[in-house]
Amino acid sequence: MTMRLDRFLTRKRVIDLQSTDLTGALRELLEATAKPFRELNRDTLLKSLLERESTMTTYLGDGVALPHVRTKMKRRYLLAVGRSQAGIGYDGLKENENIQLIILLLADERARDYLKVLASVARLLKDREFVEKLVFAPSAEGAFQLLSSGFGGIAERPVPVQQGRVNRTILRHAERIARGADCQGVIVFGDTCTSTAALSKPFPAIPTTLVTSDAVEANLLQEKFTRIIQVKAYSSGRFAQLRSAMLVGLSRGWFQFNDRLCCVGGIADSNQFDTIVVVDVEREFQTLLSGRSDLLPPDVKPEVLERVLAVATELSAEGREGRPVGCLFVVGDTAKVERMSKPLVMNPFYGYKDEDKNILNPFMDETIKEFSSIDGAFIIRGDGVVRSAGSLLQAADVEHPLPGGLGSRHAAGAAMSVATDCVSIVVSSSTGQVTLFRRGVMLPLIERKVGPRDG
Numbered sequence: 001m002t003m004r005l006d007r008f009l010t011r012k013r014v015i016d017l018q019s020t021d022l023t024g025a026l027r028e029l030l031e032a033t034a035k036p037f038r039e040l041n042r043d044t045l046l047k048s049l050l051e052r053e054s055t056m057t058t059y060l061g062d063g064v065a066l067p068h069v070r071t072k073m074k075r076r077y078l079l080a081v082g083r084s085q086a087g088i089g090y091d092g093l094k095e096n097e098n099i100q101l102i103i104l105l106l107a108d109e110r111a112r113d114y115l116k117v118l119a120s121v122a123r124l125l126k127d128r129e130f131v132e133k134l135v136f137a138p139s140a141e142g143a144f145q146l147l148s149s150g151f152g153g154i155a156e157r158p159v160p161v162q163q164g165r166v167n168r169t170i171l172r173h174a175e176r177i178a179r180g181a182d183c184q185g186v187i188v189f190g191d192t193c194t195s196t197a198a199l200s201k202p203f204p205a206i207p208t209t210l211v212t213s214d215a216v217e218a219n220l221l222q223e224k225f226t227r228i229i230q231v232k233a234y235s236s237g238r239f240a241q242l243r244s245a246m247l248v249g250l251s252r253g254w255f256q257f258n259d260r261l262c263c264v265g266g267i268a269d270s271n272q273f274d275t276i277v278v279v280d281v282e283r284e285f286q287t288l289l290s291g292r293s294d295l296l297p298p299d300v301k302p303e304v305l306e307r308v309l310a311v312a313t314e315l316s317a318e319g320r321e322g323r324p325v326g327c328l329f330v331v332g333d334t335a336k337v338e339r340m341s342k343p344l345v346m347n348p349f350y351g352y353k354d355e356d357k358n359i360l361n362p363f364m365d366e367t368i369k370e371f372s373s374i375d376g377a378f379i380i381r382g383d384g385v386v387r388s389a390g391s392l393l394q395a396a397d398v399e400h401p402l403p404g405g406l407g408s409r410h411a412a413g414a415a416m417s418v419a420t421d422c423v424s425i426v427v428s429s430s431t432g433q434v435t436l437f438r439r440g441v442m443l444p445l446i447e448r449k450v451g452p453r454d455g
């Protein structure tokens with residue numbers, strides 16, 4: 001899901017920092033943010049921000065920090081941005097690494113979508129090119145304009161004339177095919193285009209979903225599409241995101257089991273659409289659903305499944321420190337899952353607040369990836385709270401044989417999905433394949449590579 005963030009930011013709250021340490025930088029940002037609001041005590045806020053830093057870092061990597069705190073205030077959220085080209089010292093960073101961009105988020109203690117806003121900001125800040133443009137913009141005014149675009153404004157680049165002509169032709173024929181095939185909607189794969197101009201209102205009269213891996217693009221185009229699904233591409237293939245995007249759409253109720261969808265895509269970053277495919281949802285997911293519409297367990301939020309899939313995909317594509325990593329996530333029906341499992345190691349998530357160990361919290365990404373090398377499973381509650389890592393699953397399933405090459409990790413995930421009302425997601429250490437299990441039925445989300453048996 002995308003979220004308009006520009007409404008929480010003003011020009012006066014984008015500043016060039018003078019401090020060389022984090023405490024001083026936070027003071028500057030609080031001065032710019034809290035001073036106009038009488039209910040906000042800057043000293044109290046600073047203390048809370050520093051206390052959080054002492055227990056859990058808000059450093060996102062690549063020179064970016066996202067300090068945040070809840071407080072009682074009249075506005076739902078306030079954002080402030082500080083830049084430092086020289087860099088700000090911060091304990092725990094690598095040698096010669098400094099913070100160059102700080103995004104401060106203040107949230108009202110009653111705000112219910114706090115983690116969603118935090119995640120939306122973090123996704124934008126993971127775009128290195130976007131961050132560099134912010135840090136090295138000639139002025140704070142220029143940085144504010146970039147932020148306004150990235151957080152929900154409009155900033156389009158022209159598409160070469162020849163490509164624009166081809167795109168218009170493809171989209172025109174896609175509309176005719178969608179109508180002729182009685183499609184309930186159209187899916188446009190936005191990673192095809194480096195320019196948002198090519199994606200402006202392509203099908204005004206047909207429900208249209210944009211699928212993109214680019215958080216900035218998603219914010220720019222959210223008013224031009226019926227829905228936006230942000231999922232990462234598994235490969236450079238034209239429709240690499242299709243199955244994951246359909247899975248997300250089904251879990252959110254945006255697509256129905258009997259829908260037919262017209263998909264338009266092309267080679268990533270080519271700026272040219274070249275392929276139209278009509279897909280029946282029922283045929284794509286018939287084995288998994290077996291005629292049932294409850295793809296998600298009743299206690300699992302759609303955004304939690306999306307986040308687990310995103311982390312699993314990143315582990316599949318990147319591994320950990322250059323090495324392939326296999327892991328298993330079990331989501332939902334947690335009470336029953338925990339009765340059928342036992343710890344292999346001391347639980348690294350024990351004792352933390354639910355909000356801090358929720359997988360929707362962007363600062364959990366690196367933590368999950370770090371603990372992915374531990375044998376055993378992550379057990380995750382349906383609301384996103386990570387209950388444990390390194391858990392041995394003790395469910396047995398002899399009635400659902402798995403294809404050759406899949407080992408104990410896949411068997412455990414499949415068995416638990418039969419014994420409980422959960423979803424299991426497995427990343428293969430040998431092939432990088434991401435597989436979802438529901439009621440013992442497997443749904444591969446990546447084309448399998450040739451590799452040894454996965455343990």
